[in-house]
Amino acid sequence: MAVTTRTLGRSGIEVSALGMGCWAIGGPWAEGAQPLGWGAVDDDESVRAVRRALDEGITLFDTADTYGAGHSERVLGRALAGRRDEAVIATKWGYTFDEASRQATGEDASPAYLRRAVTHSLRRLGTDWIDLYQLHLADLPVPRAQALIGTCEDLVAEGLIRAYGWSTDRPDRAAAFGQAAAGATAVQHTLSVLRDAPELLAVCDKYDLASVNRGPLGMGLLTGKYSSGSTLPRDDVRGLAPGWLEWFRGGRPAPEWLRRVGAVRAALTADGRTLAQGALGWIWARSGRTIPIPGCRTVAQVEENAAALHRGPLPADQFVEVERQLAALRTAALRDADRPHWPPPTHPTIHP
Numbered sequence: 001m002a003v004t005t006r007t008l009g010r011s012g013i014e015v016s017a018l019g020m021g022c023w024a025i026g027g028p029w030a031e032g033a034q035p036l037g038w039g040a041v042d043d044d045e046s047v048r049a050v051r052r053a054l055d056e057g058i059t060l061f062d063t064a065d066t067y068g069a070g071h072s073e074r075v076l077g078r079a080l081a082g083r084r085d086e087a088v089i090a091t092k093w094g095y096t097f098d099e100a101s102r103q104a105t106g107e108d109a110s111p112a113y114l115r116r117a118v119t120h121s122l123r124r125l126g127t128d129w130i131d132l133y134q135l136h137l138a139d140l141p142v143p144r145a146q147a148l149i150g151t152c153e154d155l156v157a158e159g160l161i162r163a164y165g166w167s168t169d170r171p172d173r174a175a176a177f178g179q180a181a182a183g184a185t186a187v188q189h190t191l192s193v194l195r196d197a198p199e200l201l202a203v204c205d206k207y208d209l210a211s212v213n214r215g216p217l218g219m220g221l222l223t224g225k226y227s228s229g230s231t232l233p234r235d236d237v238r239g240l241a242p243g244w245l246e247w248f249r250g251g252r253p254a255p256e257w258l259r260r261v262g263a264v265r266a267a268l269t270a271d272g273r274t275l276a277q278g279a280l281g282w283i284w285a286r287s288g289r290t291i292p293i294p295g296c297r298t299v300a301q302v303e304e305n306a307a308a309l310h311r312g313p314l315p316a317d318q319f320v321e322v323e324r325q326l327a328a329l330r331t332a333a334l335r336d337a338d339r340p341h342w343p344p345p346t347h348p349t350i351h352p
Helices: 043-055 068-080 111-125 142-146 149-157 171-182 196-208 219-222 255-268 277-287 299-312 316-331
Strands: 006-008 014-016 020-021 059-060 088-093 094-096 103-107 130-135 161-165 186-189 210-214 289-290
Touching: 020 043, 020 142, 043 068, 043 161, 043 299, 059 210, 068 094, 088 111, 094 299, 111 130, 111 149, 142 171, 149 161, 149 186, 149 277, 171 186, 171 196, 186 196, 196 210, 219 255, 219 277, 255 277, 255 316, 277 289, 277 299
Parallel strands: 020 059, 059 088, 088 130, 130 161, 161 186, 186 210, 210 289
Antiparallel strands: 006 014, 094 103
């Protein structure tokens, strides 16, 4: 059964059940010598991809001010010119950067910086309001995050943002924000068939928050286009992977994750879906609150992902079979060579 829309938590904002992640369309940026983008990008193709997404019924576009050191927001604003009312824009704040050098420079969790950041994002996006404004500092201590709630509420009252949330994989952080912040409506977190997040989904249920899912395709592993022999260029964050990026190692797909993809491929594609469409269907079947936001930078990627909307969640029997395969993997011993990378490293300096 098709799934086309979902509600963005307690805000009541209706969005497409599938969003478009806009990290990759930011193009190159870095923290020192560490690349944080996905390599060179064609801005004209990015604009076409965003507009094609709108044509296909995708209304949620998720970016961050730091992606491409402001470039992703500028490209998204250009793409949505004349069609702003059709889109729900989600962006993030918290990391600092230099637009001229395209360098990440640190972080700022002060209310004053929040005020400045929203003003700059509105200008780059070419809009009068942001629909979902998300704290990007995943591991910020709870008291410092809660100190930002008053400013967020003021921004809602002023009409500059409609709702806000936190991009974090920490259930305690998400719960603290959901409990204390009246205007909080979403938590953005990692979720895929390769990386479940039951505690965060429980927080979303408890506090009526949307579950906005980054990495739903395992940064490309669940598209089926990578094998053990694949290599990524060094200007791609996956080609020179920082410690927090678990899916790739030494510029190649990590073997333990390729094994997991291989184990669930048949179950995800049993009814004729592509591997990516099956992975998105698993997320929708996992919870009625989930909104996956796979990254796209070409029209072809948008079209394949959008086709998943019309197929909807995995049927119950397929979902059960995927879970059976995953259970076997979760209980199997990993090879000695894999053990240092499981569980994954935590607490990045900059985390998209």
